[in-house]
Each structure stands twice: as structure tokens, then as C-alpha cells.
Amino acid sequence: MSEHLHLTPHSRRYLRAIQHSLDALNPWSETLVLPLPGSPRPTGDIIVFTGSFNPPTLAHLAMLKQAYSYTRSHAPMHLYAAMSKQTVDKENISRPLFLDRLALLDRLMKRFSGSGILLFNRGLYVEQARAIRQSFPRVHNIYFLMGFDKIVQILDPHYYTDRDAALQELFALAKLLVAPRGEDGPEALQALLQQEENTRFVRYIEPLPLSNVYREISATNIRNQDAGYTQAIPHEVWRFMWRTRAYAPPLHTTNGGTIDVYAKRVRELTRLLGTPPS
Template sequence: MRGIQHTLDQLDPRGEPLALSLPGSPTPEGNIIVFTGSFNPPTLAHLAMLKQAQQYARAHAPMRLYTAMSKQTVDKESVTRPLFLDRLELLTRLMRRFRSSGVLLFNRGLYAEQALAIRHSLPNVRAIYFLMGFDKIVQILDPRYYEDRDKALEGLFAQARLLVAPRGNDGPEALHALLERPENTRFAAYIQPLTLNNTYREISATHIRRQDQGYEQAIPREVWEFMWHTRAYMQPLRERNGCLRDYYGERVQALSRLLGTQPT
């Protein structure tokens, strides 16, 4: 935990684009696939995407697979629970399922900035492939996120390529239609579809956080254990004496004492 928090403390969203590998992760080099997300929490859909990316990596070996989180997010609600620190710890546990894989951290949220961060911070990396769901490619191509969309995208695709998995009803046909738009055709060669079983397309981290019916069937064992033991997604419990007890708040306080600082 201390090593993770120390790495987090080095990330300044106002600084130059920066990429850091989490303690225990192999140093990125050569060709890499990077799956950036909030992972709040990681789901079986995330794991399925990683497994498909792993197959792609084996077919284009040598390649290494990384998940990544950013201290600066785009179009995401402000997350106060669980801690960034806890989500990273959980993500690290899950990545043990994948050989020669690791976790990266960014101080920027846009993919174009993350590509620059990798180039500046990790000079031994050759080719960068960003893994994402269909909703993310829609966001990347949306001009409202940029002062100059085409210039930003030219910068991104000079550094990286994109692997896009289906989401909901948006499969390869939807991706093809998106890339056929006149404003997007020039970038189509840098974007390719990745298959994903229909079983995983509807899984939503939002439903899991709310613990909707059947949510246990959509999460890995490690995530279920984390949710059960920390109660990070549960409201404070009213005990028999009538007092409310915030179990996750107690965990945060314990981590503060352990680390000697307020955990991120």
C-alpha cells in the first residue's frame, strides 16, 4: 500500500504528461497494450476484454498487457469511495491472472496525452495499442473534448493505435459506420475492432456499485471478496443501539494511520 500511495503522490494533473508503472509491474518496453479505465469496480467484462487483448498480443508477440488508471478523468463522476488506492490494489490482484502484465498510472485523462506520457516517460516502448469499449471511441472522436480535434487526433495516431471492443448493441457494424463518417475516415486505419462475447456486452459497473439483482454474477471472485470485506459500496449500517457505523470510513481512517497521510 505504501508503494502504491508513494507512486500516486508523484502524479500532478497540472504537470507535464507522466506515466509511471506501479511497484511490482514489469517495466514497459517493446510493444504494449494499455487498457485505461476507472475500474470502479473491475467486472467480468473487463476481464473478458483483457483476455481478448491477450490473444491479440500472442498473435502479435512479443507484446505486454497493462491496465491503467488516471488521476485525471474525463466525463466521470467524482469518485470518493472506494479510494483510488484501494481500486489500484484490487486491480493489481486481478492482473496476476495475466502473465507478464502490469498496471500503469497517468496524470492525464485524454488518450492523446496518455500516449505522450508513455513516449516521454517510458522511452523503451515502441508501439502503443489502447484497448477500449465502443463508448470510448465515440468519446475520442467527439470534437467537444478538444480545441482542435483533428490536430489532437493526428498527435494521438502518430503515437498509438486503438483496439475497440463492442458495448451493448454497438458491435463491429456500429464501429464501421462511425469510421465511415467523412470527418473520421482519415483515422480509420488506426482503429480496429476486437471481438467480445455477447455475454459481457451488457455488464455495467454502475449496476454492480448499486448491487442490483444478480450483480455477483458479473464480478470476479477478487472483487466480490473486496466488496464483502471492505463494504466500500454499502451505506453505513444502523446497529442495535441505533448508531450508524461506517465500516469503509473506518478502513480509510486505519489506512491514514498506516500511511501517515490521508490516502488518495
């Protein structure tokens, strides 16, 4: 590991631009969405895949590939990954930095021509849809991409005071693309949508098939670096984890001390960017 973090002038400008956008995302202000610097401004029909991407996995990448194929067969349509400063039902993430996760996700999204990344200050889909409608009036249809667990949560009445009213508000703004994993995934989704209380919303929810091979991939197992975790991540993610040790404990030195490699990275980024990174 090198003693200092070396960034080209272009990389510094790029990271500063991302950090500037992150600084503008106050979760307590009005709903806000910003394209990541360098991402195209949303127009027409768009698919939005919101997640914490901690870290991006091959399952995330497979869902993005399926969604990208969907956009190609429904052109003109564009694909966006998205992250929010306020994520529903997620732990408070202190490392890796939001900045690092965004830069890594941006690298992966370069695989999909014409795609981009959106940044939100709110975590609820209805708030994100509202922000898109307010900020990008040339957007027509919004499709939120998600896995089966998320659609179960969205349709669960325990999350609402008035579920049907909340869902009506969401579906007035957006539709859902659901990628059910596993051999029984499509049948489970169909059974969920055919429940009496859900049938009125079926026309707003469309399945997006995903291979069974991604069923067992867990971001938690990857963060814990459990056995075989390298088989579940793209090469770019493995390289990031290896170089930064963002998910690894401090290294032990020969004199009995420890070195936190990622903490050193954060200090170096603060020095190079001139501001504490998010």
C-alpha cells in the first residue's frame, strides 16, 4: 500500500464535483434529485434502480443488464442507477464513503451506453418520483427497478397508515419493474399480485425475469468477506475492496499496533479535496 493517495487533476475535479452534489442533498429540505456530474439529463421514459450499492454485486449488475435490454427494446428509454442520502430500512453507512460508492458505481454504469446516475435526498419511491417530475418535466414514464423483497415491502400494509392511498399516490407518478430471483420467483410475484388487496395495482407492476444463479448473492456476506465472496462481485469491486480495505479490519503491525488503511484513505481524500468527503 502506498503512503499517499495519488489523484490526477482530472480525478480531483471529478471527485470534487461529486462531493459538491452530495453537499447539496439535505435530507430535511424539499425533495431534490440531481444527476451525477457527467450523467445525461433525464428525458422521455426512464428506469431508475435505487439502492445503497454497498457494494455493487453481480446480482445488481445482472438486474441492470436486464433493465438495459428492456430499454433497448422500448427505445427511446434510458437507464439510471440511483442513490439516496436517506435510505429506507438501511443501516447508517459510515464506510465506505458515499463518495467512494458513487465513483465505483459510476465506473460500472459506463458499461451501459447512454445510462447515468441520479442522486436523491429522500429514500421513499414516491418522494423520488415527485422529485423527478418536478426537476425533469420532459420525463414521461418512470419505472422503478427492484427485487422481490422490495415489492413485498411496498405492498405490506404495516408500512402505511393508509396503504391504498399511499400506493395510489405512487402509481400516479411511476410504475414498477420487479426482478424476482430464483426458480419460484415469477410464481411468487404472480401469487402476490393476485391477492385480493393487490389486484387493483397489477397494471402498474411488470416482471423483469432474472436468472436463478443470482438468488444466493448477499451484500452482507460480501461485506463480511465470507467464503466465496469474490465470486459474487464484479472485478472493479474486488479491486476497490483489495486496494482500500474499506470492509476489512485494521492491519496488525509487527510492533503490536494497527493500521486502518481505509481511515488513511479518508484523511488523504480530505487533504486532496479540501473538504471532509461524505
